[in-house]
Amino acid sequence: MTTVSTWRWPTPSGWLPLPLVGGVLVLICALWLTAPMVEVDFVRLIGSLGKMTAFAGQMFVAPDWNYVPQLLAKMLETIEMTILGTAIAIVLSLPMGILAARNATPHIVVYRVTRDALSLMRALPELVWALVFVSAVGLGPLPGVMALAFVTVGFMGKFFAESIEVVDQKAVEGVRAHGAGWLQVRLFAMLPQALPDFVGTVMYILDHNLRAAAILGLVGAGGIGYDLVMSMRLFQYDRLLLIALAIYLVVTLLDRASDRLRSRIIHGRQA
Amino acid sequence: MSSISVRGVVKRFPNGFEALKGIEAEIQPGSFTVVLGPSGAGKSTLLRLMNGLESPTRGEVRIGDEIVDTHKLRQIRSKVAMVFQQFNLVDRLSVVTNVLTGRLAQRSWVGSVFYLFRKEDMGIVQEALARVGLTDKAWNRADKLSGGQQQRVGIARALAQQPKAILADEPVASLDPVSSEEIMALLREICDRDGITVVVNLHQVELARRFADRIIGMNSGKIVFDGRPEQMTQSVLRTIYQREGIEDDNSLDMALAYA
Numbered sequence: 001m002t003t004v005s006t007w008r009w010p011t012p013s014g015w016l017p018l019p020l021v022g023g024v025l026v027l028i029c030a031l032w033l034t035a036p037m038v039e040v041d042f043v044r045l046i047g048s049l050g051k052m053t054a055f056a057g058q059m060f061v062a063p064d065w066n067y068v069p070q071l072l073a074k075m076l077e078t079i080e081m082t083i084l085g086t087a088i089a090i091v092l093s094l095p096m097g098i099l100a101a102r103n104a105t106p107h108i109v110v111y112r113v114t115r116d117a118l119s120l121m122r123a124l125p126e127l128v129w130a131l132v133f134v135s136a137v138g139l140g141p142l143p144g145v146m147a148l149a150f151v152t153v154g155f156m157g158k159f160f161a162e163s164i165e166v167v168d169q170k171a172v173e174g175v176r177a178h179g180a181g182w183l184q185v186r187l188f189a190m191l192p193q194a195l196p197d198f199v200g201t202v203m204y205i206l207d208h209n210l211r212a213a214a215i216l217g218l219v220g221a222g223g224i225g226y227d228l229v230m231s232m233r234l235f236q237y238d239r240l241l242l243i244a245l246a247i248y249l250v251v252t253l254l255d256r257a258s259d260r261l262r263s264r265i266i267h268g269r270q271a
Numbered sequence: 272m273s274s275i276s277v278r279g280v281v282k283r284f285p286n287g288f289e290a291l292k293g294i295e296a297e298i299q300p301g302s303f304t305v306v307l308g309p310s311g312a313g314k315s316t317l318l319r320l321m322n323g324l325e326s327p328t329r330g331e332v333r334i335g336d337e338i339v340d341t342h343k344l345r346q347i348r349s350k351v352a353m354v355f356q357q358f359n360l361v362d363r364l365s366v367v368t369n370v371l372t373g374r375l376a377q378r379s380w381v382g383s384v385f386y387l388f389r390k391e392d393m394g395i396v397q398e399a400l401a402r403v404g405l406t407d408k409a410w411n412r413a414d415k416l417s418g419g420q421q422q423r424v425g426i427a428r429a430l431a432q433q434p435k436a437i438l439a440d441e442p443v444a445s446l447d448p449v450s451s452e453e454i455m456a457l458l459r460e461i462c463d464r465d466g467i468t469v470v471v472n473l474h475q476v477e478l479a480r481r482f483a484d485r486i487i488g489m490n491s492g493k494i495v496f497d498g499r500p501e502q503m504t505q506s507v508l509r510t511i512y513q514r515e516g517i518e519d520d521n522s523l524d525m526a527l528a529y530a
Contacts, residue, residue: 174359174425177322178432179348179376184383188372192363 064238070227071239075246078223081141082210085148090202092153097160103172104164104186114157122154126212130221141222148209148216156205163197164190196266203258207251214247273350273435273468274300275321279330282316290316292492294330301466303459305479307496308489309512314472317489318438321470322353334436349376352429354439354458358421362414366405366424369413370396373431392431399430403457419450426457436468437461444474451475455482476508476527491515 008014035041096114098104105111126147133143133150167190175189217225224243231239275298282291290313298304306314319325320332323344332339339347352373360369374392375383382388400406403423408416413424422442429437439458443451455471459482462469473479479486480500488496488503488511495510496503508527514520 168362170355170357170359171361173324174353174355174428175361175372175375177324177348177353177355177359178373178428179345180372181345181375181380181383183380184372184375184378187383187386188364188368188375189361192361195363 058235058237059241059244061238061241063242064236067239067242071224071242071246074217074224074227075250077141078210078213078225079250081144081148081216081223082206082213085145085213086152086202086206086209088145088149089152089156089205092149093156093160096153096157097164098186098190100157100161101164101190103167103169104161104190106182115161118154118157118161120154122151122158124151126151126216127219130216131219134220139220144213144216144221144223147221148213151212152205152209156201159201159205160194160198163194163201166197167193196262199262199265203254203262207254207258210251210254211247273335274298274333275436275468275470276333277317277320277330278333280317280320280327280332281329282313282320282325283328290492291320291327294492294494296487296494296497298468298470299485300468301462302468303462303482303484304468304470304487305483305485306470306472306487306489307474307476307479307511309514310474311491312489313492314489315440318353318440318470318472321436321438322351323347324353345376349432350435352432352434352437354422354425354429354437354442356441356444358418358425360413360421360424360428362412364413365410366400366413366416366427367393367396367409369424370399370427370431373399373428376432395433396427396431399427402430402461403427417450418446419453422446422450422454423457426454426461430461434467436470439469439471441472441474443478451478458482476503479503 009016011017096118099106099110100114100118102111105114129150130143130147133146137143137146171193172185172189176185180188213223213225214228215223215225217223217227218229220226224247227239228243231237231243275296277294277296277298280291280294281289283289294313294317306317308314316325320327321334321339323339323341326339326341334347334351337343337347361372364372368386371388371392374388374395378388378392397406397409400409403426405420405423405427408420413421416424425442426437437458442458443454446454455478458469458471461467471482480503483500486496486498486500486503487494488507490511490513496507505527509523512523512527514523517523
């Protein structure tokens with residue numbers, strides 16, 4: 001009795017809104033009923049715990065140190081592909097982002113068309129685009145870079161556009177009122193405000209692209225991926241361990257660097 | 272130096288609200304005009320029409336001999352600078368870059384793509400910053416400055432444009448009394464020394480009395496007073512600030528008692 005009168009939600013009636021409660025209940029029921037379709041089966045999951053630990057145990061073997069030089073070369077190639085693909089994508093995404101932002105686009109039709117083009121570009125994963133480009137330009141890192149850049153424009157253009165859409169309109173009006181032209185308003189009032197968001201997006205995408213680049217080798221598009229898959233197929237866990245560690249290390253370092261860069265851009269140089 | 276004439280201007284917003292109901296005003300070149308009126312009287316809309324940030328539903332606004340219309344906005348705006356209540360600076364850019372945006376109207380987009388300006392632009396900007404007393408803050412980020420300083424950057428940006436007229440939309444509404452005084456004095460000095468026409472929207476009756484050559488009083492979209500500061504008596508103030516449907520307005524009496 002006392003608990004009922006002490007606790008309440010910040011709604012007029014003190015209770016949770018009915019649509020919210022109903023919605024969550026319906027969602028839980030739907031998930032419960034559909035889980036078997038994707039073979040989510042707790043009995044089976046617990047049953048295979050043994051196999052999982054056995055696999056994990058096999059990973060802990062003495063690393064194959066002779067493999068290190070090749071590993072370094074392949075990791076370097078992977079990182080180069082990542083950076084190059086992302087850099088190309090940034091150059092293409094900036095104009096695409098402006099065209100795809102509701103408050104910056106020259107015309108609503110341009111906005112629609114750009115949005116659709118961007119969603120087409122990111123509709124398929126990097127691996128599928130890599131297959132397409134491998135058939136177009138042959139094996140090697142080049143189709144990998146192309147695939148990365150292509151999908152990245154799809155994501156980055158959309159994220160850039162969304163950062164531009166939330167910029168403060170007051171500054172835009174301030175620059176516009178002083179007679180700045182169409183492009184000048186976008187360059188001097190919108191882009192500086194969207195910059196911290198841009199940097200966040202780029203750092204996230206670099207992280208994502210590194211992991212994507214790490215498997216592109218699977219279809220012959222360069223990078224560490226080919227070695228990764230082969231060592232798995234051939235049960236060369238002494239190599240697999242090193243590859244996994246190398247990828248983990250690079251992703252972690254990238255994450256540290258991105259934190260530094262972000263806080264510097266958001267708070268300015270000295271603070 | 273440029274006259275501003277407002278002829279038969281009606282402004283109706285898409286939601287049906289009529290902000291201006293037939294405004295006639297002739298603002299002399301090189302004069303200092305203050306527009307007074309309650310919130311929602313249409314003061315901001317009137318100022319924004321003079322800069323082409325809004326376009327009139329009926330009637331016309333002229334700067335000098337030129338009609339403000341959508342086809343030559345850039346040309347009009349290059350002569351008419353605007354100062355805002357919330358400063359409307361680009362927070363993340365340096366003070367210098369913000370003031371340089373006042374030069375954009377004179378520069379083509381080609382250099383702007385690379386954030387390039389001419390050397391003489393920099394000279395103009397430094398002069399403008401010296402006038403508002405912010406030379407030492409030139410390379411700070413705009414959002415690191417206090418409110419009063421940010422508004423001075425706003426005025427420097429207006430000066431950098433070398434305008435014929437400056438429109439200030441409640442420039443001191445977010446500032447403390449001392450900063451307000453500084454900003455008003457600065458605007459007055461710009462008007463006197465450079466002969467730039469200044470139009471200021473204000474809420475402070477006392478500031479209006481001290482700084483204006485001429486006061487225009489507005490209420491619900493109409494001009495209800497137009498004259499010299501000394502002609503603005505208590506009864507005139509009552510007409511300016513009266514509220515529709517309220518006969519015995521205690522708040523009005525109290526507010527004007529010390530005005």
